[in-house]
Amino acid sequence: MALGSSRHARSADKALLEFGVLMLPIPGELMRFRERLIRKLQDLGTTTNAEAGALIAAFDTTESPVYLVVKGTVSIEVVDLEEANEVTVTHIGPYGVFGFPGGRSGPVPRRLRIKAIAKNRCTVVELQQPQLLQLAAGDPDLMIEMVNGLSQFAMTVVDKVAQFAFYSARGRISNALVELCELPDAMTHPSGFLLKNSRVEIAKLVGCTREMVGRVMKDLNDEGLITIVGRATIVHRSTTA
Numbered sequence: 001m002a003l004g005s006s007r008h009a010r011s012a013d014k015a016l017l018e019f020g021v022l023m024l025p026i027p028g029e030l031m032r033f034r035e036r037l038i039r040k041l042q043d044l045g046t047t048t049n050a051e052a053g054a055l056i057a058a059f060d061t062t063e064s065p066v067y068l069v070v071k072g073t074v075s076i077e078v079v080d081l082e083e084a085n086e087v088t089v090t091h092i093g094p095y096g097v098f099g100f101p102g103g104r105s106g107p108v109p110r111r112l113r114i115k116a117i118a119k120n121r122c123t124v125v126e127l128q129q130p131q132l133l134q135l136a137a138g139d140p141d142l143m144i145e146m147v148n149g150l151s152q153f154a155m156t157v158v159d160k161v162a163q164f165a166f167y168s169a170r171g172r173i174s175n176a177l178v179e180l181c182e183l184p185d186a187m188t189h190p191s192g193f194l195l196k197n198s199r200v201e202i203a204k205l206v207g208c209t210r211e212m213v214g215r216v217m218k219d220l221n222d223e224g225l226i227t228i229v230g231r232a233t234i235v236h237r238s239t240t241a
Contacts, residue, residue: 034095037142038125041068044135045127050118057126059100059114065126066099066146072122073183074098076157077204079113088204090156091119093183097149101129120185164207172206173216177226177235179205191227192237 047070050056056074057067067074074092079085092098098116127135136143163172180186180202181193188194199210199217206213217233220226227234 041125044131056116064100070123073119176205
């Protein structure tokens with residue numbers, strides 16, 4: 001178990017063992033609040049339906065809007081223009097908020113670009129700064145929810161940076177599998193969740209090669225943390241350590 005020898009790898013393995021609370025039912029009151037939020041944002045902003053792979057936003061301007069995902073999943077990606085490489089920073093699912101309000105304060109770096117791509121067919125609402133100010137004036141509770149969403153987005157990005165700095169490939173891959181289980185396209189399974197994400201897609205999430213992803217997932221399979229079935233992966237809800 002050389003890949004599992006670090007403390008961070010063990011923490012990631014624990015996440016795989018104890019993620020049964022990921023898909024708890026949403027209380028009715030919270031669902032009604034979210035529906036009210038979406039209706040208000042759609043009244044104020046611009047609603048866009050995007051097909052898989054479509055560009056939703058490129059965050060390379062001085063003014064960047066804020067987005068809320070209504071349906072589907074959006075991938076936040078960083079592109080290295082010189083090396084033609086891409087890293088998926090995170091995925092934003094329904095009711096998730098993303099964006100960089102205020103845009104960039106300095107010159108736009110020539111090498112790196114941040115963009116939002118539709119991972120699958122999705123619906124998003126876009127709000128510019130005047131619309132956000134209108135929301136804050138008329139519905140402060142909804143504006144607070146948007147701010148909370150942006151805070152969650154920022155913390156997710158910071159967490160991803162920490163994973164790249166401190167986690168082994170095994171730890172990053174384990175965390176990526178748990179993250180993928182939280183997305184709408186993850187299917188429930190008697191043992192947990194069934195994922196149909198390719199090795200290439202997981203490699204973009206963790207910043208390593210497809211071959212490394214395959215080796216680590218084989219180890220996780222051998223240890224009973226996941227089960228590989230052809231091109232699909234079952235991430236177990238619970239396993240005896």
